[in-house]
Amino acid sequence: EATYQVMSTPVQYVPLISSIDHTFWTQLNAKKLDELKLDERPLPLNAFYTNDCKPGLPAHLTLSYDSFTNKPVDRGTPYTGTILNTNTVEEFKAKDFGGILKSAGEKIWSTFHDGSALTTPTLLNQFYCVCFADLKKYKYSYWFCYPAFVTSTANIVSRATLGESFSTEQKEKIRSLGTLGAAFLDREFNVIDDREKKLGQMEYVLMNDPSTDSEHPGWPLRNLLALVSFHLDAKRTVKVICLRENKVAGLQSADHSLYLQIELEHLSKTEMPKVVGWERNTKGKLKSKFVDLSASMDPARISESSV
Amino acid sequence: EIASPHIPLLKDSKFKETGVLTADEFVLAGDFLVYHCPTWRWETGDEKMVKDYLPKDKQFLATRNVPCYQRLKQMQFTEENEVILDEDDPEGGWVDTHHNIDTTPTKITDSMDDMNLEDKPRLLSDTPVADDDEESAGEMTDDEDDGPEVEDNDPAEVRPSTTQTDKPSDSNTVNMRSYDLYITYDRYYQTPRMWLFGYNENRQPLSIEETYEDISSDHVKKTVTQENHPHFSGPGMLSIHPCKHAEVIKRIIEQTAQGGRNEVEVHMYLLIFLKFVQSVLPTIEYDYTQQFTMSG
Numbered sequence: 001e002a003t004y005q006v007m008s009t010p011v012q013y014v015p016l017i018s019s020i021d022h023t024f025w026t027q028l029n030a031k032k033l034d035e036l037k038l039d040e041r042p043l044p045l046n047a048f049y050t051n052d053c054k055p056g057l058p059a060h061l062t063l064s065y066d067s068f069t070n071k072p073v074d075r076g077t078p079y080t081g082t083i084l085n086t087n088t089v090e091e092f093k094a095k096d097f098g099g100i101l102k103s104a105g106e107k108i109w110s111t112f113h114d115g116s117a118l119t120t121p122t123l124l125n126q127f128y129c130v131c132f133a134d135l136k137k138y139k140y141s142y143w144f145c146y147p148a149f150v151t152s153t154a155n156i157v158s159r160a161t162l163g164e165s166f167s168t169e170q171k172e173k174i175r176s177l178g179t180l181g182a183a184f185l186d187r188e189f190n191v192i193d194d195r196e197k198k199l200g201q202m203e204y205v206l207m208n209d210p211s212t213d214s215e216h217p218g219w220p221l222r223n224l225l226a227l228v229s230f231h232l233d234a235k236r237t238v239k240v241i242c243l244r245e246n247k248v249a250g251l252q253s254a255d256h257s258l259y260l261q262i263e264l265e266h267l268s269k270t271e272m273p274k275v276v277g278w279e280r281n282t283k284g285k286l287k288s289k290f291v292d293l294s295a296s297m298d299p300a301r302i303s304e305s306s307v
Numbered sequence: 308e309i310a311s312p313h314i315p316l317l318k319d320s321k322f323k324e325t326g327v328l329t330a331d332e333f334v335l336a337g338d339f340l341v342y343h344c345p346t347w348r349w350e351t352g353d354e355k356m357v358k359d360y361l362p363k364d365k366q367f368l369a370t371r372n373v374p375c376y377q378r379l380k381q382m383q384f385t386e387e388n389e390v391i392l393d394e395d396d397p398e399g400g401w402v403d404t405h406h407n408i409d410t411t412p413t414k415i416t417d418s419m420d421d422m423n424l425e426d427k428p429r430l431l432s433d434t435p436v437a438d439d440d441e442e443s444a445g446e447m448t449d450d451e452d453d454g455p456e457v458e459d460n461d462p463a464e465v466r467p468s469t470t471q472t473d474k475p476s477d478s479n480t481v482n483m484r485s486y487d488l489y490i491t492y493d494r495y496y497q498t499p500r501m502w503l504f505g506y507n508e509n510r511q512p513l514s515i516e517e518t519y520e521d522i523s524s525d526h527v528k529k530t531v532t533q534e535n536h537p538h539f540s541g542p543g544m545l546s547i548h549p550c551k552h553a554e555v556i557k558r559i560i561e562q563t564a565q566g567g568r569n570e571v572e573v574h575m576y577l578l579i580f581l582k583f584v585q586s587v588l589p590t591i592e593y594d595y596t597q598q599f600t601m602s603g
Contacts, residue, residue: 014465019372021487022504022512026541052346053372054592057485060372065353065539075348093455101457143455150461216465245345250596252345276461281454282509284466288454295514296504297542 004158011154011262013222014211016049016061016079018129018144018279018289023065025293028085029135031068038087043068045083045129048076049210049220051178052245059210059218061127061146077181077208077220079146081127092132092141092288097278100128104147105275108223112230113269117223119193121182124223130288138297143288148222149273153229153265157237159215163255174206175254178243182207182224199231202238209242209258217242217258229267237263316360317497322573326557327497330360336499336576337368337490343578344594346370347490352538361492367538368490368577373593375484375505378520483508484521486591489544490577491537498552499580502536502544503588518545526587547587555583 036043047063061079072078084100086092108124111117117124131142162171173189184192185204192201205228211218221242228238242258267273281287317329328336340347349365357363486505493500505513505521519527522545530551533543559579560571571579581595 010463012463012465017510019510021371023539023541026539030540050346054374056376056483057372057374062371064371066351069354075350093453095455097455097457141454150463213465222463247344247346247594247596276464278457285456286459287456290454291511293512296512299542 004160006158008155008157008263010152011156011221011225011260012216013148013219014059014213014216015279016127016144016146016210016219017058018063018142019060020063020142020291021065022293022296024063024067025133025138025140025291026297027065027068028131028133028140029138029297032085032133032135036085040084040086040091042082042084044070045081045127046071046073047079047081047127048073049079049208049218050076051208051210051243053210053212054246055212057212059212061144061210077125077210078122079125079127081129083129083131085131085133087132089132089134089141092130095130097130097143097145100130101145101147101275101277104128104145104277105149105272108147108149109272112227117227118184118231121184121224121227122180124227125181125220138292138294140291140293141288142291144279145277146219146279147275147277148219149226150276151226151229151267151273153267154225155263156260157263158261160259161255162241162243162257162259163253165259171254174241174243175245177206178208178245178254180206180208182220199228202228205238205240207240207242209244211242212244214256215258217260225262225264226267226273229264230269232264232266235263235265237261316494320573321497322576323560324557326553326555326560328492328499328573328576329497330492330494332573332576333492333499334362334365335574337365339574340368340577340581340595343596346373346594350538353540356538356540358492358494358537360494367492369487370593371487373486373488373591375486375521375591377483377590379523379590380520484513485510486521486593488591488593489536489538490580493549496549496552498549498556499577500549500552501547501580501584501587503546503591504544515545521588521590523587523589530587547584552580556580559583 045063045067046069047061047067049059049061053060062076064073066073072080084095086095104126108117108126111123126147128145128147129142131140133140162174166174170189177183177185177189177191180191183206184202185206186192186201187203189204205224207217207221207224209218210220217240221240225240238261240260240262242260243254244257245252245254246256247253248255278286279289281289317327320329320332321327322332337349341349347368347370350367350369351357351364352366357366484505484507486503489502490499491502503518505518507513507517515533522531526547530548531545532548534546536544536546556576556579563569563571578595581593585595
């Protein structure tokens, strides 16, 4: 009785939005003042997303007080990144944003070639943050990118929900794999860990989905599908589970997760596709963002408003 | 910090008599909350501020990006939704304004459909962010044209603006606020303590005054105050002062017992706590489970 929507339409993806809490900026201030000083070396960052945002919310990528620690954050699906923090606003504006994106794409492209992304699909979840922190004024200019390949090899041929497509037992099995972030599954929902057999046995592509949109999957699926296309010899339809969790009538449920059948074409191995992924600002433009925390971080401002 | 080291840690359970919690009971109640409401997660916080009386990986509870779809003044209060939880309180009691309101996702979407243009939370452009007079030529804002920009042609990106026009109930960018909420264990009052930090729809932090718009007027500047978070360095954060928490919880335990229903057990503490915190933060849509009913 499932209400499958039959179609053939190119897959579109809901982009991630950086959701940086004030504790992150506090840590950046401390790190810059006490440790880095004028050092502009790129530093590793850890972020995460969850698949249980309420409907209507954007797909948040969260950075917090523990983003500078070396271990991946375990409060959701990890995204690993690099922060390029400049000393002046001029250096920030003059960064080679096209070049950053291209080299980030090359890094991901190499995981396609050496097969490491097949074994560890979350290697595809990468981001860059270019930043200028005006430490004395508690103002920050920053720009995130989530590198993704532009391909025209993926078309949705049917769309349904998890709830109407699988039995209770199957759904439980699928939900138990959510902690992986992304995985390739066989017919019985077992994770395929043998790289050689990967595509032959693959029945499902599973992704923890940060999107809350009822039609479109989230950004992390984009490189995942490009990876599958890259390793295909011929056209093939794959079943994609975009796992989402939410509470319905007091009970945790994944029934609203998207279940897509996607037709994939072969992607050329010789030439790296174009890379996109700079985040839009609040006006919807592909431009840097800005945050002013003086009202909550500046000791002078706080004493004015304290109660 | 209020909880100074010389205050002895509560060892034995006094929950039923006085409504307070030991640190171990806080962890127990936290585990129960996380199980039933997984958007709440245990966190460690700043490593330098770890409290030895709590497990390192269970220092406090947090839930992030919690939506706040409308301002308090836009809410429709109806009598049948209000239940005074603590009638004898000279301060007027904790009014449970959401008593019968179902906040399942469907309902939230429905109510967003109902909102007309006038009801929408105000946009950033209406809200002066900071001291504009101090802006110098070297600084940038999102509005300015001199920020770096890249070319824009990606057919596979879902554009928030397009979605918003077509389907306001399911858009990627709705004009709403969001909150990060934290529950810590207050060693002095031996109860949980709620902290909040809000952002507007453009993820700009809310000022204290703006945050007050989402706090019940009975509690602004009385029970809600700004203090240092016990697990983060940096500036203070708004918090619901815990001086009355034990009393309220104790009353709820007594009322439940008198009502002849199942006894309130200590592991349910945080669900009860979050239910009565709704009277302070009625429009912040955090999860505290739907299956739990307080007074039938």
